[in-house]
Amino acid sequence: xxxxxxxxxxxxxxxxxxxxxxxxxxxxxxxxxxxxxxxxxxxxxxxxxxxxxxxxxxxxxxxxxxxxxxxxxxxxxxxxxxxxxxxxxxxxxxxxxxxxxxxxxxxxxxxxxxxxxxxxxxxxxxxxxxxxxxxxxxxxxxxxxxxxxxxxxxxxxxxxxxxxxxxxxxxxxxxxxxxxxxxxxxxxxxxxxxxx
Amino acid sequence: xxxxxxxxxxxxxxxxxxxxxxxxxxxxxxxxxxxxxxxxxxxxxxxxxxxxxxxxxxxxxxxxxxxxxxxxxxxxxxxxxxxxxxxxxxxxxxxxxxxxxxxxxxxxxxxxxxxxxxxxxxxxxxxxxxxxxxxxxxxxxxxxxxxxxxxxxxxxxxxxxxxxxxxxxxxxxxxxxxxxxxxxxxxxxxxxxxxxxxxxxxxxxxxxxxxxxxxxxxxxxxxxxxxxxxxxxxxxxxxxxxxxxxxxxxxxxxxxxxxxxxxxxxxxxxxxxxxxxxxxxxxxxxxxxxxxxxxxxxxxxxxxxxxxxxxxxxxxxxxxxxxxxxxxxxxxxxxxxxxxxxxxxxxxxxxxxxxxxxxxxxxxxxxxxxxxxxxxxxxxxxxxxxxxxxxxxxxxxxxxxxxxxxxxxxxxxxxxxxxxxxxxxxxxxxxxxxx
Numbered sequence: 066x067x068x069x070x071x072x073x074x075x076x077x078x079x080x081x082x083x084x085x086x087x088x089x090x091x092x093x094x095x096x097x098x099x100x101x102x103x104x105x106x107x108x109x110x111x112x113x114x115x116x117x118x119x120x121x122x123x124x125x126x127x128x129x130x131x132x133x134x135x136x137x138x139x140x141x142x143x144x145x146x147x148x149x150x151x152x153x154x155x156x157x158x159x160x161x162x163x164x165x166x167x168x169x170x171x172x173x174x175x176x177x178x179x180x181x182x183x184x185x186x187x188x189x190x191x192x193x194x195x196x197x198x199x200x201x202x203x204x205x206x207x208x209x210x211x212x213x214x215x216x217x218x219x220x221x222x223x224x225x226x227x228x229x230x231x232x233x234x235x236x237x238x239x240x241x242x243x244x245x246x247x248x249x250x251x252x253x254x255x256x257x258x259x260x261x
Numbered sequence: 262x263x264x265x266x267x268x269x270x271x272x273x274x275x276x277x278x279x280x281x282x283x284x285x286x287x288x289x290x291x292x293x294x295x296x297x298x299x300x301x302x303x304x305x306x307x308x309x310x311x312x313x314x315x316x317x318x319x320x321x322x323x324x325x326x327x328x329x330x331x332x333x334x335x336x337x338x339x340x341x342x343x344x345x346x347x348x349x350x351x352x353x354x355x356x357x358x359x360x361x362x363x364x365x366x367x368x369x370x371x372x373x374x375x376x377x378x379x380x381x382x383x384x385x386x387x388x389x390x391x392x393x394x395x396x397x398x399x400x401x402x403x404x405x406x407x408x409x410x411x412x413x414x415x416x417x418x419x420x421x422x423x424x425x426x427x428x429x430x431x432x433x434x435x436x437x438x439x440x441x442x443x444x445x446x447x448x449x450x451x452x453x454x455x456x457x458x459x460x461x462x463x464x465x466x467x468x469x470x471x472x473x474x475x476x477x478x479x480x481x482x483x484x485x486x487x488x489x490x491x492x493x494x495x496x497x498x499x500x501x502x503x504x505x506x507x508x509x510x511x512x513x514x515x516x517x518x519x520x521x522x523x524x525x526x527x528x529x530x531x532x533x534x535x536x537x538x539x540x541x542x543x544x545x546x547x548x549x550x551x552x553x554x555x556x557x558x559x560x561x562x563x564x565x566x567x568x569x570x571x572x573x574x575x576x577x578x579x580x581x582x583x584x585x586x587x588x589x590x591x592x593x594x595x596x597x598x599x600x601x602x603x604x605x606x607x608x609x610x611x612x613x614x615x616x617x618x619x620x621x622x623x624x625x626x627x628x629x630x631x632x633x634x635x636x637x638x639x640x641x642x643x644x645x646x647x648x649x650x651x652x653x654x655x656x657x658x659x660x661x662x663x664x665x666x667x668x669x670x671x672x673x674x675x676x677x678x679x680x681x682x683x684x685x686x687x688x689x690x691x692x693x694x695x696x
């Protein structure tokens with residue numbers, strides 16, 4: 066694990082992009098993903114699979130600075146509790162803008178996050194990657210993931226979920242604008258996952 | 262099977278300490294599932310979760326799997342989810358709307374009043390087949406307090422309002438923070454499980470002592486972000502100096518009020534949530550600054566923990582419910598609440614703020630419960646201490662309503678509920694509880 070201090074994070078002070086239009090766009094894109102046919106451009110699929118595998122490795126290695134760097138400045142990290150709900154009036158298991166993602170990372174690297182002691186070890190698998198180029202220079206990637214979390218003295222917890230990434234180019238590099246993780250048991254009681 | 266009379270309660274629960282068996286004994290847990298869950302008024306659900314005729318919600322009351330229904334007259338019932346024929350459950354959904362529950366096994370169908378509507382191939386039964394005796398069993402006493410639905414199988418319990426006592430007044434204050442008192446559930450919930458006895462969560466709910474330690478990662482996270490380098494310090498690091506009070510009420514209910522320690526504005530005090538600024542500004546634009554500020558103060562909830570024994574905990578804006586699964590496994594459900602009569606902007610902010618504590622605070626509480634459970638496995642070490650503040654004279658701490666009031670970290674809350682618990686567990690098993 067790379068040591069990360071609060072001073073290493075370039076803090077985002079405001080949350081100025083979560084407008085009503087933004088929420089509506091999130092909702093439309095969520096519905097859109099249900100209508101996708103097969104992906105046919107293997108070049109795009111491979112590029113997205115590499116990015117998803119790298120993101121998984123950042124999380125497995127707890128390199129949270131590298132993980133944050135994969136996201137745009139106006140990103141959303143999202144784990145719904147009900148994938149049909151209008152989240153303007155409904156809670157999510159996790160719903161982070163860039164600022165809250167940074168807060169989440171800050172807590173994870175705090176020496177006093179008891180739920181992470183002894184250190185949690187992570188291993189995740191990314192499979193069934195499909196990807197498409199979208200209008201407006203965006204990309205979408207769907208995948209199936211399993212994340213395992215282990216702490217000494219505890220059993221291995223596992224989380225099974227689909228992911229839906231929306232990617233956008235920032236200064237020539239693909240960044241994650243939205244990541245939505247749909248747990249297969251999002252409506253059931255779980256031991257809370259660290260990060261999916 | 263053991264009963265409450267098989268235990269020496271004055272040994273297990275003493276003035277300043279409690280025996281580990283109260284947490285770990287599986288036989289004692291089975292007694293709790295009758296004497297406590299359903300033995301006293303137990304929270305089932307909120308009326309807003311079953312808003313219309315034929316709405317239903319499935320809940321548990323100890324080991325009872327219940328379907329809470331609303332009929333066309335508006336009467337709310339709690340039906341055992343158990344077919345009178347071969348005992349199969351008749352409802353598999355968490356919630357929904359249905360005029361009938363049809364057993365999948367042999368097709369017996371029941372109405373929302375629990376009545377047996379019909380059985381397939383009735384010619385196979387004789388003339389003495391009496392459908393009126395073969396409905397779904399129901400919990401005999403179901404009462405609502407301002408939308409909060411409770412039930413008990415115990416005919417000897419006082420009315421719900423008497424059982425709640427002062428806790429009912431505090432619950433009313435909480436409800437009345439919603440504009441026009443219109444508070445609704447149905448905005449989703451977090452569901453967590455932990456390894457450990459249910460009382461570990463109950464104890465924690467009225468414990469201000471753990472905050473600086475168990476939640477240190479959250480305090481550090483808050484300080485790192487805040488321009489005010491003292492943000493939360495007096496509140497979270499030295500709760501005794503922050504004007505936070507705790508109460509023990511009759512019946513086992515407890516209450517923490519931390520609002521006075523939170524500064525002039527709860528809204529400003531809340532950690533920044535996604536989009537807060539945008540939606541607050543929109544609200545100010547729509548309804549004017551003065552009205553918006555007044556409403557925004559109601560959005561994060563109240564600086565309080567109200568714990569209604571044994572399973573309903575109100576904290577900030579959330580309604581938390583304890584479901585014991587086994588002696589060593591507990592489910593916690595955190596229902597988000599919305600302000601039904603407030604503009605949408607207020608609820609968008611409320612939802613995002615509500616996501617904060619389960620993610621950044623509760624995770625460490627769950628870890629503490631697990632560790633307590635590990636420690637409790639060593640049976641040679643028998644006692645848990647709950648003496649903090651016990652040296653103080655109780656006479657000095659009775660408030661004007663007759664409830665015990667003390668500093669937020671005083672463990673009179675633990676001693677108080679254990680006193681009530683001890684009485685409930687010693688109730689005469691035969692006479693007082695009948696179904």
